[in-house]
Amino acid sequence: MEALLTLACANRSSWSATLLEFLQDEGAMEQVLAASNREGEEGQRLVVELLLRGFDGPVAQRFAASPPAPRKRLLNQLFMSRDAFVRVAVGLLLAALLCQEDYGEAPTSTDAALKL
Secondary structure, eight states: OHHHHHHHHHOHHHHHHHHHHHHTSTTHHHHHHHHHHHHHHHHHHHHHHHHHHTOSHHHHHHHHHSOHHHHHHHHHHHHTOSOHHHHHHHHHHHHHHHTSTTOTTSOOHHHHHHHO
16 A cells, blocks of 8 residues: 555656546446455545545546445545544545536536525
8 A cells, every 4th residue: 555655646647547547447446445444544544645646637537437336435434534634635535526527416506506
């Protein structure tokens, strides 16, 4: 895991390309969720940091297009973390996802108008 963090810190564009390639795999979100579960809070921190470091346009689009059930479980698990860094970081991930046009959970303008 530390090797991944070193790569993510060393060259962001390479890391983004690597992360995008990984997320193309159908079971990628399940693997990320499993790694986060297996390693506890330290794993959650690492997962969210690795995602944030490579979360540019294409990666965010692919993440948004990933299967909703494991993606929601991962984001919920991270958001419920006792680690404040993880909660803030997942908030940033969610904000980036809401900026994606094809993110299905993004509120529509009609939803926003109904809440006013």
